[in-house]
Amino acid sequence: MTNFACRPKFGRLFFMDNNVFNPEHQQKHISNKIVSGLERISEVFKILLWEKAKLVGLSPIQIQILIFVANHKQELCNVSHLAKEFNVTKPTISDAIKTLDKKQLILKDYSSSDSRSYSIHLSQLGKQLASKIYDFATPLKHQVDKFNQSELEAMFKTLSELIYKLNQKGILTVQRTCFGCKFYQKNDTSDYCNLLEKELLNKDLRLDCPEYIERM
Ligand code: SF4
Known part of the structure; x- marks a missing residue:
């Protein structure tokens, strides 16, 4: 009996088409390309x-x-x-x-x-x-340094939020970002550290803070 799930289509397999590592499927959403x-x-x-x-x-x-x-x-x-x-x-x-x-x-x-x-x-x-x-x-750092300041800040904020979310889902076991810290406070439009007693601009958010204490 033919297994339709495994029938080749353009040299690949049907059941493998719908994944982020498939170049055609990647085109369907930018998040696919980001994961890849x-x-x-x-x-x-x-x-x-x-x-x-x-x-x-x-x-x-x-x-x-x-x-x-x-x-x-x-x-x-x-x-x-x-x-x-x-x-x-x-x-x-x-x-x-x-x-x-x-x-x-x-x-x-x-x-x-x-x-x-x-x-x-x-x-x-x-x-x-x-x-x-x-x-x-350092070879990676040299390439990151080539982005301008606002690109770096946006990239960093996204990265730290992604790390925190992966931690919340139990995929990444350890993180020490502000978002999971007991001293962190989210205000309407800003982030604040109650330990340092200061507003945290995007560039001030920490990814591996020595003062981090997990929020319970
Ligand atoms: S103590 Fe560190 S991790 Fe916690 S909110 Fe302040 S800067 Fe962020």
């Missing part, structure tokens, strides 16, 4: 991370951990949080930490109340290496 474009951009991070990884002899996740630990408070630098942050399993993070530890790039701190868990921070060697890998995303 975001998928392309996600490839940029993979490429740039791998290039840096080969250069310094670490894996991409090990590089991400080093950069994250270098830039965030210690209470976020534990296996559970890192697994959520990078959407991988705890054993994957534990393995990466084991390697970083063997290479003497990190130090473990067991001083929390739970003696089985630990947080990590960078050793002197880790700090030196981190200073060489921070720039992995």
